[in-house]
Amino acid sequence: MILRRPSGITLAVAVLAITFALFFLLPFAGLVWRAVDDPRAREALGDPAVGMALRLSLVTTAVSVTLSLLFGTPVAYLLARRQIPGGAVLDALLDLPIVLPPTVAGVALLTAFGRRGLLGEPIEAVTGLSLPFTAVAVIVAQTFVAAPLYVRAARTGFEAVDPELEAIARTLGASRVHVFRRITVPLARGPLLAGAVLCWARALGELGATLIFAGSLTGRTQTLPLAVVAAFEGGPLGLPGAIALSLVLLGVALILLIALRLVAKRGLA
Amino acid sequence: MSLEAAFTAHAGRFSLDVAVEASDEIVVLFGASGAGKSLTLRAIAGLTRPTSGRIVLDGEVLFDAAEGIDLPPEARRTGYVVQEMALFPHLSVWENVAFALPGTRADRRSRAEASLATLGLEGVGDRDPGTLSGGQRQRVALARVLVRDVRLLLLDEPFSALDDAIRRSLRLELRRLQLELGRGALFVTHDLREAYLLADRFVVLNAGRVLQAGTPGDVFSRPVSRRVAELLGVRNLYRGRVVATAPDSLEVEVGPLRWRCASWVEGLRVGDAVDVAVRSERVVLRRGDRPAVNALDAVVESEEAYGASHLLQMRPLAGGPLIEVDMPARPYEVLGVATQKQWLLELPAADLHVMRASG
The missing domain is CATH 3.40.50.300 (P-loop containing nucleotide triphosphate hydrolases)
Incomplete structure (x- = not known):
């Protein structure tokens, strides 16, 4: 038997891969290390401000993702089946929030729904309610930047479902809605879940648009990423607080990702 | 239903x-x-x-x-x-x-x-x-x-x-x-x-x-x-002209050949341009007596062997179009078509179908 010696290329690839892995691992390790090492960071974990930011992040992202699924799913399906007049325009528009810097999205949202905005002003005149600097504004900002990611993924998923299967299901006596629920969605489940996770991750990390459109009011609009920035920029929590908040954010992301993976796996079996 | x-x-x-x-x-x-x-x-x-x-x-x-x-x-x-x-x-x-x-x-x-x-x-x-x-x-x-x-x-x-x-x-x-x-x-x-x-x-x-x-x-x-005949797999299709009618048959001229046809679509008259169809498997190779109608001498010009059957392209000695014959392997062997190349062909009148010319 001839043993093949590792070639130079194999070695180079191994070095690159290990370096790359360390590059991603080290920051997380640093975060955990500082949190364990620094008693003030552990103390900050118990600060009510951290709890408030966590709760606000969970609630707003849950609502944002729900809204994205609710409005995005039918749109994605119609786009996939090319059944909307002007679909190409809508398609291009959906790409904008993905490409746009979030701060620009925030400014754009202000011009539409702000107190002097296109829609914001008449709404305030009639109802006396104003959107900016409320939790609702946080949800609007998150949905604006995150929903397109879901729509895009869902659309690709729906496109992969053979329309012939849907047609046959119809001839078997199933209504459009029944076919959508029992054939289309299950067959596109993978991309749909992936899209929802992407959407949720984007909403959870949302910073720029929220900061400009909703502000950073502790307990009202200050989600976890905003709280990190506030603490880092000399807020009462300070750097240890920023570390504690980052750790919480990391934990939440990990738990939800693992949970979704489990759900997806069980669904496949 | x-x-x-x-x-x-x-x-x-x-x-x-x-x-x-x-x-x-x-x-x-x-x-x-x-x-x-x-x-x-x-x-x-x-x-x-x-x-x-x-x-x-x-x-x-x-x-x-x-x-x-x-x-x-x-x-x-x-x-x-x-x-x-x-x-x-x-x-x-x-x-x-x-x-x-x-x-x-x-x-x-x-x-x-x-x-x-x-x-x-x-x-x-x-x-x-x-x-x-x-x-x-x-x-x-x-x-x-x-x-x-x-x-x-x-x-x-x-x-x-x-x-x-x-x-x-x-x-x-x-x-x-x-x-x-x-x-x-x-x-x-x-x-x-x-x-x-x-x-x-x-x-x-x-x-x-x-x-x-x-x-x-x-x-x-x-x-x-x-077109229907083509779709139904008829390979022998000839353009011709009706030259005589009888209650039970039509006389059709195809090039130098003259055939009696016992199957035709309604309304054909003498002088009409027509298409004549005969399925390859209906053409008969004969030995011995010459049949009274639709007999012609032809030679095998080319042939393809398909195992179960043989496809022969026959050229009439008197001139006229090639005629394809689809022959099962058994009669092919019994008759000795592999060695003998000139044959008496019979196109049974009942299998010659006449249609109004199209296309």
Whole structure:
């Protein structure tokens, strides 16, 4: 038997891969290390401000993702089946929030729904309610930047479902809605879940648009990423607080990702 | 069951204009690919909206352009089966069959299993459709439409993707089921043998139009036009002219040859330009006495051996077109065609069919 010696290329690839892995691992390790090492960071974990930011992040992202699924799913399906007049325009528009810097999205949202905005002003005149600097504004900002990611993924998923299967299901006596629920969605489940996770991750990390459109009011609009920035920029929590908040954010992301993976796996079996 | 469908439909630049009738029988829509067979079925199933016309099934109007009636596919109670890729991959076999059945789970399951049993599929209910053979999958697809109270089966080349042997057994099974259940079926195929075997009524489609409809025997032996004859596999087609008529035959001149033909379409007169069709397997190679009519001397110009049969291209000594002869291996060997190249050919008058010239 001839043993093949590792070639130079194999070695180079191994070095690159290990370096790359360390590059991603080290920051997380640093975060955990500082949190364990620094008693003030552990103390900050118990600060009510951290709890408030966590709760606000969970609630707003849950609502944002729900809204994205609710409005995005039918749109994605119609786009996939090319059944909307002007679909190409809508398609291009959906790409904008993905490409746009979030701060620009925030400014754009202000011009539409702000107190002097296109829609914001008449709404305030009639109802006396104003959107900016409320939790609702946080949800609007998150949905604006995150929903397109879901729509895009869902659309690709729906496109992969053979329309012939849907047609046959119809001839078997199933209504459009029944076919959508029992054939289309299950067959596109993978991309749909992936899209929802992407959407949720984007909403959870949302910073720029929220900061400009909703502000950073502790307990009202200050989600976890905003709280990190506030603490880092000399807020009462300070750097240890920023570390504690980052750790919480990391934990939440990990738990939800693992949970979704489990759900997806069980669904496949 | 009774179906009356007459409609036009469009798909891209293709236009379809057909009229099809069916009762409790198998109506075969026969034609080359692109003839509009599938589009016809899809329109009846409600998957394509016709541009005009009317489709009535058992007295119920499924579609009527003038009245603005267009029942959705789920309300038409037709059983649509296609060539392949038709089973839902994420559902088990029984769930596929029970799809859209109402009732409790146990109820639906027992109905599904009963329908599977009718098609000789027992104990596969829990399996994943992907693990079945092609033949089994098509049986499941049939079980899935038969489990419901469908009024009309719409079968779009259901067996075309299968092996010969399985295709044969499924054809016979379809015949048996059709007799047992007494349900009508529109069966689309481009396979002439399959079409002939299954058809109670035979409809020839070409370029979106019905060229001919009738019993398979009638269509097969009396095509109305050159195109129909071509589609039915006639290889010997000759342009000629009627030179005489008699009550029981026509005299037709084909080049320097003169043939008596005992089969013809209505309304031909002396002087008319016609097409004469004779199937390759109907041409006879003779030894001994010269027959009284349609005899000619010819030599084998080329031949192709297909194992079970031989295809000979014969050139008449008196001039005129090549005549193709399809000869089974046994007579080929007994006569010694391999060594003897000049023969007396007979074109039996009953097998010479005359049509009005077209194209």
